[in-house]
Amino acid sequence: MPIVDEAANVLADPTAYADEARLHAALTTLRANRPVARVDVPGYQPFWAITKHADVLAVEKANRQFTNWPRPVLMTAESDEMQAAIGIRTLIHMDDPQHRVVRAIAADWFAPKAMRAMAIRIEELAKRYVDRMRDTGGRCDFVAEIAVNFPLYVIMSLLGVPESDFPLMLKLTQELMGSDDDELKRSAPPDESMNALVEMFTYFTALTASRRANPTDDLASMIANATVDGEPLSEVDTVSYYAIIATAGHDTTSSSISGGLRALIEHPEQLDLLRRNPELMPGAVEEIIRWVTPVKAFMRTAAQDSVVNGVPIPAGDSLLLSYASANRDEEAFDDPFRFDIERVPNKHVAFGYGVHFCLGAGLARMEIAKFLGELLPRLTSIELAGPPELTATTFVGGLKHLPITFTID
Template identity: 65%
Template sequence: MGGDVNSATKVLADPTAYADDERLHASLADLRAHEPVAWVDQAPYRPFWAITKHADIMDIERANDLWLSEPRPVLVTAEADDLARAQLEAGFGLRTLIHMDDPHHRKVRAIGADWFRPKAMRDLKIRVDELAKRYVDKMRDIGGECDFVTEIAVNFPLYVILSLLGLPEEDFSRMHMLTQEMFGGDDDEYKRGTTPEEQMAVLTDFFNYFGALTASRRANPTDDLASAIANGLVDGELMSDVDTLSYYVIVASAGHDTTKDAISGGLHALIENPGELARLQADPGLMPTAVEEMIRWTTPVKEFMRTAAEDTTVRGVPIAKGESVYLAYVSGNRDEDVFDDPFRFDVGRDPNKHLSFGYGVHFCLGAALARMEMNSIFTELLPRLESIELAGEPELAATTFVGGLKHLPIRCSVR
């Protein structure tokens, strides 16, 4: 770790860095040590302040009246940012919960909140456990080698969240493809086209699908999350088309893709740490802490951004009204001041105050569901797992926002 801050800041504005763990973490460690509040001015992005310490990220998330999600909730290129704002002004565009601030955010969040509360999770657990068994049985039936990401880890949480929404199974593959394209705009394997306009066409496809779904659920409401969204009221009125369609998009996409990243990255960590795998198999009571460690280790959501509502400071560094900060969750989850031996994968780590679900008013709506899905799949798999090893080189996606393993070739024996 050489303390080359200039080089380190460039990593945050380089999607390929997130596909290279060694390079990424070396740079983030330099920033934490030498410049925890660092100015990043790297084309094709607008400048921002990189926040790499856990405590600073928490402080900013807490002060949601000072640090706003609008107008820049995530890092995108200046060109894509301009196009997204122009579309919203024209009445078409993406405005999900992560784009909103209170009080509107709180009202919109409440529409889906009941579907992710403990009672709803208990009711859903039977279905999740059934699906976990289905996919572990599939690993057994495949026998020998498989790509764990594309054959198992993608499909299990996809089926859970789209079943919760009430979508027909024949549409699941379409939702998966659109999600890959939306989150994979920086990855050569996933992206649709090279221009912001081509990539925005993904959103049009999402909106066309969910527009028809909204009309159907308003005409004939059913007992599913899609109906709750379609008929959700804010201040006594139906949500706008933009807010309604965006709600579907964030639930359908983030609701499975991030869990896929945590499941596949968690299995990879167990393969690379056979002592921890054996420890977890010998003591299934460690599963809750193991799940939290997998979520810390993989950090599927790499960052969110906030914009200062007034002049302020972070760690003594002046930040002007209108300037944006980049909350580097990946860095916060390896902060030496918070985690003992942060680069050790420890299935019994406790406490584990990771930032992977965010913090404060924007804490992930689906956190309980993600935890339950991970608990179910590993609780089903590990007692039946006789052997496992890599059968090729794992591959990470290029991204600056959401991502993880694209491919995890494994060779395993499952009873």
């Protein structure tokens, strides 16, 4: 079926994620006709695309049968080799029992008690950035001027990165997550595509040395001085830990905030409903996260011969879990292409599932809720001032431009 083959190949095309109509047409075709599809395109190692919600959950649950190591993210074959040469090992590269032990190092910093302690600070930051939005004079690129900065400030403050280094961290995280986007990536030559990662590693290596010599009361010190079985984390594991928190704690949330605001603008009845009923905010946050799905996919590797939805998967083969598809699955959600802040139930997989469920999910939910909770009561009008633009990606992404006009009290 040439049409189905073409639809499957879309999953390895970063530009497809910048074209929502094209992407979701392809994913709908796959769910209906070939929910477990073999993808073999030039430049990438082959993989199986898993597009049904139930199948994504089944693979996530079977974390010993389907492992994160060695290929947790879809990248070109060349990038796979370069990242392996660098030796990066973040939480998303690890499997149990190592994953469970290393994840526990930072777990308390993202637990409900810690989130309650951070709530006041996040409210203060939300007010600061809504004020900054007001001060633009009623017109701005919401992504570039507001959405990327608010969660960056939160996560970098948590880590203990000096505010003077925030612009560098923004630049590096955007280059890492935007490496497939012509506007955001550092440079065109493939042999330079890892430069942002190397620069981030260099920065965090210095931070590790500083926190080991002079510990402070921040997450960076906790990671730098952590031990596993009585031994400190290796330099690579320590720096990898910083890198995943810095990137995952920033780009995903900024994409959700900007994508959520766009959804509310494009569905004014939902915006009006939320403004009149602020108690609907928790459900609105979940629907925003489902709608945006900032993490488009994760990869798994079959540790043994397996079967997914009747399709044999040989040991050693890779699987791509399409969260973007699962969160629009007609069998999992009523009218999945309707943005509905009152959707119940809303069992989206945007944070993953099982042992690798997103460590920072509570923080992301709080940031989205606090920002909208500050903005909406002060907002008297808002509309698009130009076409929204999405990032080309196969991993994490969302809007890169959202021009808007508005009035804020």
